[in-house]
Amino acid sequence: MNLVYVNCPRCEETFYVDPEFFEVPDAYCHCPYCAHEFSVYRQRSA
Amino acid sequence: MSADLQSFLAFWEERHPEDVVRIAQPVQARYQVTALATKLEREKRFPILVFENVRTEAGEPSAFPLVTYLMSSRRRLAELMQAPAERLGIITYERSHQRRQPVVVKRAQAPVKEVVARGDEIDLTKLPALVHHDMDPGPYISGGFLTCYHPEYGTDNSALHRGWIHGPREIRVLLEASTHNGHIFALHERRREDLRVAYWVGAHPLVILGCETRIPLTDSHFAAAGGMLGQPLRLVPSETLGDDFLVPADAEFVIEGHLMAGKRRPEGPFGEYTRYSGPQRWNPYLEVTAVTHRAGAHWYDLMVGHSHCLGSLTREGAAYEKVRRAVPTITNVYAPMSGCGQFHLYLQIDKLVEGSSKIALVEALTSHHLVKHAWVFDTDVDIFDEQQVMQAFATRFQGDRDIVVLPGLPAPTLDPSRPSELGTKTGFDCTKPVDPRRFARKLSVPQDVMEKIDLENFIPRDRLTNIPYERYG
Numbered sequence: 001m002n003l004v005y006v007n008c009p010r011c012e013e014t015f016y017v018d019p020e021f022f023e024v025p026d027a028y029c030h031c032p033y034c035a036h037e038f039s040v041y042r043q044r045s046a
Numbered sequence: 047m048s049a050d051l052q053s054f055l056a057f058w059e060e061r062h063p064e065d066v067v068r069i070a071q072p073v074q075a076r077y078q079v080t081a082l083a084t085k086l087e088r089e090k091r092f093p094i095l096v097f098e099n100v101r102t103e104a105g106e107p108s109a110f111p112l113v114t115y116l117m118s119s120r121r122r123l124a125e126l127m128q129a130p131a132e133r134l135g136i137i138t139y140e141r142s143h144q145r146r147q148p149v150v151v152k153r154a155q156a157p158v159k160e161v162v163a164r165g166d167e168i169d170l171t172k173l174p175a176l177v178h179h180d181m182d183p184g185p186y187i188s189g190g191f192l193t194c195y196h197p198e199y200g201t202d203n204s205a206l207h208r209g210w211i212h213g214p215r216e217i218r219v220l221l222e223a224s225t226h227n228g229h230i231f232a233l234h235e236r237r238r239e240d241l242r243v244a245y246w247v248g249a250h251p252l253v254i255l256g257c258e259t260r261i262p263l264t265d266s267h268f269a270a271a272g273g274m275l276g277q278p279l280r281l282v283p284s285e286t287l288g289d290d291f292l293v294p295a296d297a298e299f300v301i302e303g304h305l306m307a308g309k310r311r312p313e314g315p316f317g318e319y320t321r322y323s324g325p326q327r328w329n330p331y332l333e334v335t336a337v338t339h340r341a342g343a344h345w346y347d348l349m350v351g352h353s354h355c356l357g358s359l360t361r362e363g364a365a366y367e368k369v370r371r372a373v374p375t376i377t378n379v380y381a382p383m384s385g386c387g388q389f390h391l392y393l394q395i396d397k398l399v400e401g402s403s404k405i406a407l408v409e410a411l412t413s414h415h416l417v418k419h420a421w422v423f424d425t426d427v428d429i430f431d432e433q434q435v436m437q438a439f440a441t442r443f444q445g446d447r448d449i450v451v452l453p454g455l456p457a458p459t460l461d462p463s464r465p466s467e468l469g470t471k472t473g474f475d476c477t478k479p480v481d482p483r484r485f486a487r488k489l490s491v492p493q494d495v496m497e498k499i500d501l502e503n504f505i506p507r508d509r510l511t512n513i514p515y516e517r518y519g
């Protein structure tokens with residue numbers, strides 16, 4: 001399963017997303033804990 | 047007999063009152079129902095659960111009872127299909143080839159039209175949809191079939207697709223490109239057209255089984271469901287998708303809407319059948335145009351991530367059929383819950399020819415993309431008893447001689463160990479040589495002695511039940 005852990009910048013909870021969130025400019029993550037929405041586009045380290 | 051969920055519940059409760067548990071105490075949709083189901087599963091008990099007082103995610107009492115664990119008992123489904131539990135996968139598969147063309151009824155004859163909501167009247171948050179596991183982002187439709195129609199063939203296609211209820215009129219849907227519904231949506235997106243779809247929730251267990259069967263895109267799932275049920279499915283025109291868009295008249299709920307072409311929103315993470323959470327994805331969503339339901343409708347939940355027979359039965363039947371063409375002496379097949387009901391197959395063959403066991407493995411491994419590992423055993427191994435399965439694996443298998451490895455094949459998307467889109471399928475030949483003189487004899491006590499010795503003549507029953515149960519034995 002291809003997944004990347006991310007931290008919600010608002011509540012700091014951890015969850016995981018498909019790598020496509022780092023590659024699609026319009027895509028944004030939705031924190032399942034606090035519903036905050038944020039982008040991780042191009043943030044992934046090599 | 048009427049072929050709907052509530053009629054089935056009434057029939058089953060009268061026949062087996064011990065197998066339907068109604069819970070009147072208030073329970074939260076968030077986690078509490080799953081916690082209760084988890085504890086029952088640990089005791090290996092799978093009654094149909096009817097929760098009559100569910101508090102929604104918003105904290106309000108839902109007007110609708112919730113039914114779950116409907117498809118979790120192999121024993122129950124076997125009795126319903128008048129089949130031995132050990133042969134249920136094979137018999138299900140045979141029945142999946144039968145077709146009964148559906149009939150169309152008027153709206154007045156369709157219970158699912160008893161209550162109709164459109165536009166601002168729609169509020170999906172009032173449904174008792176569950177938040178099953180930690181990290182799920184909200185309430186999910188887990189047991190709903192998503193139906194659409196093929197633009198060229200005109201055939202209906204129905205499949206279970208998880209749907210996150212995101213507000214009063216939006217559902218975010220996992221619609222993988224490899225699925226038939228995903229393919230139909232892709233055809234529409236290519237033309238920049240939204241796709242008309244309907245979720246329908248709550249049906250007779252045989253309708254659920256029939257619609258879950260994998261069939262060609264040119265075939266109708268509604269006709270397959272009728273074949274499984276043994277009577278035609280009753281359909282009725284939709285409210286907002288046109289009279290040519292037919293939905294099941296006897297469902298508990300129908301949720302109509304459009305999958306929006308070219309648009310995506312975050313969906314998930316979601317706890318899946320693998321018993322792991324899958325990652326959040328950038329998925330399509332459904333704008334809901336109408337909700338219709340029975341008066342007194344019951345919401346149906348598939349307790350995903352826990353024991354249920356939906357995938358395993360169809361997996362067994364398809365593998366049996368494919369193996370039988372090459373190895374006619376296959377005697378049985380089982381997709382155990384320890385393999386998530388999908389990834390593992392235990393085959394049993396009457397081995398007459400050296401090498402036939404390996405052919406059986408190749409056929410089973412390629413019978414479905416979700417099958418990852420397969421084992422083949424002789425007829426003296428009870429493949430439904432994992433103690434016996436592991437003993438045969440321990441004593442009849444050698445890693446260099448008895449293994450079949452098929453690398454570079456499509457791997458299950460939700461397998462946490464999947465390295466990429468391609469993975470490796472592996473088969474384990476746990477059969478003895480055909481010539482009995484080339485293998486040791488199993489331990490046995492002469493049959494006449496076994497029959498003469500009655501344990502209770504030596505250790506009375508009340509004393510026997512006091513001896514500690516040993517889980518490590």
